[in-house]
Amino acid sequence: MSEALRVGIAGLGTVGASVLKILRDKGEMLTRQCGKEIIVTAVSARDAKRDRGVDFSSATWFDDPIALARSNNIDVFIELIGGDEGPARASVEAALRSGRHVVTANKALLAKHGVALAKIAEDKGVLLNFEAAVAGGIPVIKALRESLTGNTVSRVYGIMNGTCNYILTRMWDEGISFEDCLADAQRLGYAEADPTFDIEGNDTAHKLAILTSLAFGTQIAADDIYLEGISNISLADIKAADELGYRIKLLGVALKTDSGIEQRVHPTMVPVESVIAQVHGVTNAVAIETDLLGELLLSGPGAGGAATASAVIGDLADIAKSRPGFQHGPVFGTPAKALAPYKRARMRAHEGGYFIRLTVHDRAGVFAAIAKRMADNDISLESIVQRQSAHDQPEATKTVILVTHETTEAAVKKALEGIVKDGHATDKPQMIRIERAG
Numbered sequence: 515m516s517e518a519l520r521v522g523i524a525g526l527g528t529v530g531a532s533v534l535k536i537l538r539d540k541g542e543m544l545t546r547q548c549g550k551e552i553i554v555t556a557v558s559a560r561d562a563k564r565d566r567g568v569d570f571s572s573a574t575w576f577d578d579p580i581a582l583a584r585s586n587n588i589d590v591f592i593e594l595i596g597g598d599e600g601p602a603r604a605s606v607e608a609a610l611r612s613g614r615h616v617v618t619a620n621k622a623l624l625a626k627h628g629v630a631l632a633k634i635a636e637d638k639g640v641l642l643n644f645e646a647a648v649a650g651g652i653p654v655i656k657a658l659r660e661s662l663t664g665n666t667v668s669r670v671y672g673i674m675n676g677t678c679n680y681i682l683t684r685m686w687d688e689g690i691s692f693e694d695c696l697a698d699a700q701r702l703g704y705a706e707a708d709p710t711f712d713i714e715g716n717d718t719a720h721k722l723a724i725l726t727s728l729a730f731g732t733q734i735a736a737d738d739i740y741l742e743g744i745s746n747i748s749l750a751d752i753k754a755a756d757e758l759g760y761r762i763k764l765l766g767v768a769l770k771t772d773s774g775i776e777q778r779v780h781p782t783m784v785p786v787e788s789v790i791a792q793v794h795g796v797t798n799a800v801a802i803e804t805d806l807l808g809e810l811l812l813s814g815p816g817a818g819g820a821a822t823a824s825a826v827i828g829d830l831a832d833i834a835k836s837r838p839g840f841q842h843g844p845v846f847g848t849p850a851k852a853l854a855p856y857k858r859a860r861m862r863a864h865e866g867g868y869f870i871r872l873t874v875h876d877r878a879g880v881f882a883a884i885a886k887r888m889a890d891n892d893i894s895l896e897s898i899v900q901r902q903s904a905h906d907q908p909e910a911t912k913t914v915i916l917v918t919h920e921t922t923e924a925a926v927k928k929a930l931e932g933i934v935k936d937g938h939a940t941d942k943p944q945m946i947r948i949e950r951a952g
């Protein structure tokens with residue numbers, strides 16, 4: 515049996531405490547699988563006295579995670595603190611520079627500093643593993659980094675935020691408003707006290723930025739993502755989508771186009787018969803489209819202590835199984851120095867179908883004027899229907915719902931500007947992009 519692998523864990527919250535419990539409960543199995551024992555020799559968190567439901571008294575306590583990261587008593591540093599700066603960044607950097615392998619679940623850190631950290635890891639010949647950072651327990655990082663080597667990826671898209679999917683699922687299933695669903699999600703612990711980061715799409719964007727780099731061999735460009743959250747999705751949209759054969763999901767999409775890469779996070783209509791439309795509640799799913807495989811869909815729990823810890827343990831086991839002196843593969847599948855610059859495709863050039871919901875004055879000629887604005891911008895319509903006002907709308911309005919054939923974002927934006935300028939719309943038009951999905 516080889517020498518034991520010594521592990522230091524910084525952050526003993528939801529994920530950190532779960533990792534400790536799994537290492538305690540499954541120690542024998544892991545030793546058998548890895549050919550060596552995994553021992554937690556050091557831990558760090560803010561409060562040394564807090565009961566974490568697991569005994570770690572045999573490990574050395576560090577108040578300072580950076581000192582833990584530099585400790586000679588560890589081979590692997592597991593960062594489970596969170597945040598893109600502060601102690602998380604400083605401790606991961608310190609561990610890598612000290613020649614320690616690192617495992618982290620920190621998507622915010624990787625989205626911002628992933629390439630720089632990968633360069634340090636590769637220079638030092640150590641591993642930086644981060645399976646838990648995207649879609650929790652779903653092994654999508656390994657799939658893209660290792661299993662799909664040799665495939666040319668054309669598109670990656672997915673549901674990567676459980677809070678948003680929970681809210682959209684309940685709005686659809688139960689006809690409950692966005693605000694009421696969000697309040698329930700907070701009560702049940704699915705949403706943070708400040709849910710902005712989740713519902714406005716930032717969390718999905720961090721994960722998408724990491725997947726884009728892995729899928730297309732480009733530098734991470736988390737600030738170059740088109741972002742729209744779900745807070746303006748109404749029950750009227752959900753109902754209309756249902757009638758048209760779609761479901762609304764918050765998708766992160768990375769797509770290779772002739773002019774660059776589209777990275778976008780926004781509410782999206784997907785055909786009700788597509789597999790991704792069947793992903794409900796807090797479940798996550800990531801679809802990867804490649805030349806050799808067609809479409810691969812991975813679905814499962816995207817958060818929670820046990821599911822996230824499962825990915826952390828898998829990463830740790832890879833380190834335990836790696837052979838000393840053996841050259842490790844690059845952190846993002848392509849050596850960090852060889853990652854291509856990211857070239858953004860302009861959103862106005864995005865091509866696809868669109869759902870448009872307009873609330874308009876109920877007067878003669880409006881319907882024809884809307885159709886004309888669409889035709890003037892070369893937009894071909896799959897359907898256009900007129901509805902009576904809903905109860906909560908003023909008397910003299912009507913709802914007009916349009917579904918376009920494939921067109922460009924620029925054309926749709928121009929047509930909608932025209933409709934607003936004509937004075938027909940009483941509210942801001944609602945526009946939801948339709949995504950092709952298998």
Ligand SMILES: NC(=O)c1ccc[n+]([C@@H]2O[C@H](COP(=O)([O-])OP(=O)(O)OC[C@H]3O[C@@H](n4cnc5c(N)ncnc54)[C@H](OP(=O)(O)O)[C@@H]3O)[C@@H](O)[C@H]2O)c1
Pocket residue numbers: 524525526527528529530558559560561562564577578579593594595596597601619620621622646647650816817818819822
């Ligand atoms: N929770 C999930 O479902 C999930 C899923 C995927 C990825 N992640 C990622 O996993 C990471 C951890 O998430 P979590 O949910 O476990 O967070 P958490 O429950 O808030 O735990 C954070 C831990 O970090 C410790 N900490 C904070 N500041 C510290 C400092 N300056 N020095 C040392 N320790 C410090 C805290 O100590 P105290 O306990 O003493 O306050 C706590 O133990 C984050 O990057 C998150 O994005 C989480």
